Amino acid sequence: MLRYIVRRLVGAVPILVGISLISFLMMHMAPGGPIGAGTDLNPKATAESRARLKAYYGLDQPLHIQYGRWLVRMSTLDFGDSFSPDGRPVAEKIKERIPITLTINVLSMGLIFLVAIPVGVYSAVRKGSLFDRISTVAVFTGFAIPTFWLALLLMILFGVKLGWLPISGISSLDYGSLGPLGKLADRAHHLLLPVLLLGFGGLAGMSRYTRANMLEVIRQDYVATARAKGLPEGTVVFRHAMRNALLPVITILGLSVPELLGGSVIFETIFAIPGLGQLFYQGVMSRDYPLIMGILTIGAFLTLLGNLLADVGYALADPRIRQG
């Protein structure tokens, strides 16, 4: 197993390089550039000063040289310095932003797990029941509603009209003066809507997927065997059917990392959450190349890690793979 993990990690390196190359090219193909963002509207900026800036950032070099330089720096885990006025190292910026984004993502994943799986299992076991029909309608509504739009609606309802929930940031103004419990409650209060909404998109898909798997498994011979032993329905469902039905769900969960990270960009921007997604959005807007590349690389790494964890999790849960 350990050998397998090491092999996978080593295999991830060329994939990461490939992803970074494509990202790099796409980034440069996009209109506008870091110099333009700061100077286009500035009447005092002369062509000469622009050229100087360009040379300073190394943007006067051909693309392959630029990429080569970036890659060489990356190989020593040096992400470079941001183009933004503060000019801080990209690694530092990412490091301070990543915990909040990971927290939100892990919480949404937990939410998906805790809600989608029971809903999926129950609607499969009671196929055609009122619950199943209601959840089916809810799922398709969920598929159809754009989440960012729903986010805005909920912000208006809970934040503006009812005033129950804060609509931006991750802490109140008096956060510093609160006790540890108060701090926790304040955080939870702020994160409630973002976590719900980030998870919302996954909920529909995952519950549908769980239901489909469960229906498939219930028809299997070994479920009939379990019933023929005289096991009560609950044991048949939970011990025999569910374990088999959830195996592929582990994989899907691992594969949902990029989707969640993508969602973070939107939700952190909407809710003004100082996380990686917001940082990425700002980086893209100001064409902060080192920052964009840094975050994309981290994102790609997390995605590959998610895939690996999914495969390892699957192998641990399924004896046919564990011992095959």
Next chain:
Amino acid sequence: MAETLLDVRGLRLSFATEKGSVRALFGVSFSVAPGETVGLVGESGCGKTVTALAVLRLLQSPPAIVESGEIVFRGEDLLALPEKRMCGVRGKSISMIFQEPMSSLNPVLTVGEQVAEVFTAHNVCGKREAAERAVEWLRKVHMPDPSLRAREYPHQMSGGMRQRAMIAMALALTPSLLIADEPSTALDVTIQAQILSLLRELRERERMAVLLITHDLGVVHDFADRTAIMYLGRIVEIAPTRELFADPIHPYTQGLLASLPGKRTGEKRLPSIPGTVPDLSNVPPGCPFADRCPFRREALSRFLAREVPADPLAVCDREDPPLYEYSGGHFAACHHQRTVRGGGAR
């Protein structure tokens, strides 16, 4: 009639499908005495598995609906039992071995766990003792290395070993009736023979009754005290095995036996009889076999050729024949034979 253990009476069952209701069992009746082995033989799709599953009430409803009939086990109608008491019957008083050993075991639980579960499900003993007893039973079904194998998963075993594990599971609580649905069909010939001899050995030792479902006339000939022939959702003939083979009454049974090359060959599929089995969703009135029946065909062609003034077997197209008793314990459902042989009404 002697004491009966299981008595299935006039079981009619249908499935609700998208294209409407399709009947699968058209009044199935048979009985099994304590310690007796009854063979249930018929072509693929005639309803053998459905009959077995109906007895254990393992058919999901919907789509399955029992329209009428009774399944009396030890004097109690199983169809009337609440689900909870039915769970007490399954695996304990009546157990079942399925057709496909490759898919009948749960891939994520060890074989030992799956056998042990039978004990814990029926509150026979605690977990630890159940595990020990499971190993004990694996030994009894001649599983090589039972304590090691108990810790293995189904995918690590051959088909024959899995079927042994299934048998261990089915017999663990020494049920009074074992339903074996083609226990050896999916296995290769040598393993088949081993599994059958194991069943024979255990049947004798545990003194249990067996309902043996199979395609293979050779197997029932060697194994069953009585044999029932099934055709299109009903039993068309049932008799002591020896008598059935020596003097088959129903034209369908006659066809089956006539096309057997030697009685002990291990034919997997039943030999072919001209014509096709009618589709279940469109069963014509009258005898379900009429279309393929040599007697009916001959009578009809003679009538059509005007060799005879009236069609003597017109009744075959009109009425579904019930089981008539021809001699002690030998029943068949045939209008023609009744007129020829003169069976008494049941």
